[in-house]
Amino acid sequence: MKFLRGIGWGLGAILLALAVVVNGMVPGHGTYVLVVGAFGLALVLAGLLLNRDRVTAALQGKKARAAGASAGYALTVLAVIVLVNFLAARHHKRFDLTENKAFSLSEQTIKILESLPREVTVTAFYREAEPTRQKLEDLLAEYRYHSPKLTVRYIDPDTHPGDAKRYSIAEYGTIVVESGKNESRTNTPDEESLTNALIKVTKDRERIVYFTTGHGERDLSVSERNGLSLLKGELEKQHYTVKPLVLSQGMPQDATVVVIAGPQKSFLEAEIRMIQEYLQKGGHMLYLQDPETDPGLGSVLAAYGVSVRNDVVVDKVSRLFGGDYLVPLVPADGYDEFHPITKTFRFQTFFPIASSVEIKSALPTGVTATKLAQTSPLSWAQPDSGELKTGHLTLKEGTGLKGPVPIAAAVTRKVDQASPPAVQPASTKEAESKSAAEVRLVVFGDSDFLSNGYFNASGNGDLALNVVAWLAEQEDLVSIRPKTSLPRILILSPVEVRLYFWSIVALAPVTIAIVGIGIWWRRKKL
Secondary structure, three states: OHHHHHHHHHHHHHHHHHHHHHHHHOOOOHHHHHHHHHHHHHHHHHHHHHOHHHHHHHHOOHHHHHHHHHHHHHHHHHHHHHHHHHHHHHOOOOOOOOOOOOOOOOHHHHHHHHOOOOOEEEEEEOOOOOOOHHHHHHHHHHHHHHOOOEEEEEEOOOOOHHHHHHOOOOOOOEEEEEEOOEEEEEOOOOHHHHHHHHHHHHOOOOOEEEEEOOOOOOOOOOOOOOOOHHHHHHHHHOOOEEEEEOHHHOOOOOEEEEEEEOOOOOOOHHHHHHHHHHHHOOOEEEEEOOOOOOOOOHHHHHOOOEEEOOEEEEEOHHHHOOOOOOOOEEOOOOEOOOOOOOOOOOOOEEOOOOOOEEEOOOOOOOOEEEEEEEOOOOEEEEEOOOHHHHOOOOOOOOOOEEOOOEEEEEEEEEHHHOOOOOOOOOOHHHHHHHHOOEEEEEEEOOOHHHOOOOOOOOOHHHHHHHHHHHHOOOOOOOOOOOOOOOOOOOOOOHHHHHHHHHHHHHHHHHHHHHHHHHHHHHHHOO
């Protein structure tokens, strides 16, 4: 009895704690843990029962009341913490406080994930010790956070050779994205590659972009400065099929977008009619015309209330960037804030030797036109009197159109509001499909900006890809620029160093310690 009255309750408490720890660290020994825990609980109860007089006296003293108040405060704080965690689990929300949102997905990716039409499986073939695996896991965790329809698996090809053989995996770091019968693969574990793979496997319709040829247009196969090989490569990365178009062989029925990039010669009358009919039936076209050229498509553009002026844009701001006056710059705030192409686009773009684009004050019925991009207020568009051919241009500030100068325009019109097509649809079903379609036309007064020489200059390439995505009715398929972390260096003066040392390093800890000692001393006297 003396043993139980003396240390029995203490030994029982130790046994109870030991049972809890063992049960958490070494599961599977439930019987032994239960016996030890029950024995410990019995010792605690026996000790309390044999010392009931001392326990009762202790509970009625001042110290017990103070301890009870402290315990009450502690339980209140604990209850608040539990409630906050419960609400946080039910209403999950993340905050990225970094300047460039380095730990967040882009708005375009989030939009795609939230609107996934069906289940998607991402299988990453990475070894356990792969250096880039953790980065990929963090990225895919963000993807899963925004869509319950996304399933992620990690497979080590060394320990699961059967799965690697079934997927025909030839190298480590291969990521396979599957949805239904569609599959896409990438070896680049970044947001742009993964998002575009998601789009490919969830889009069943093939989208074909045709580039006209035969009139001196920029060539898709040329890898020199004037070619479009970089644009072609980026479009194919985003799962477009890119083909040349010879209009003399007719307008293809499967054209998603038709691009006319910087023609130098005039189109034939028959070709112009083909383009007119293509647009009238709800076609989507990107037209880029350089200064001192007249491809003969003015009547086509006029039907939609736009034109490319016979002038040259001059921009003083370009000189600040080491460029020429004839390389007008569209600043980050020079884009339309509401159009799908540019509402989230805030990068500077350059347009070497460009003409202005005019939107008529009186637009045809049903036409909606937007000034997509405008140069700075320090620019102007002066009439071209043929001086460009000589390689020298006399600057005539104050003449022509004053800045900001529109350099690109986007036009839409419902097909049922357009002129009736020359050839009637073959069936009622086709007619209904066409009547629900929309003409989409984007006009630029320059084609150099998407050539190989300027495609990677600032935001030129991204703007070109966004234009094609909108024309192809794939506003969610955009170019996602990688996030870069900028160094932040804080230089302190000697006075500031001393101030921060005493206020943060020394003063705060000492103050906390003094206050804590004072509270302890005050409670000790209660």
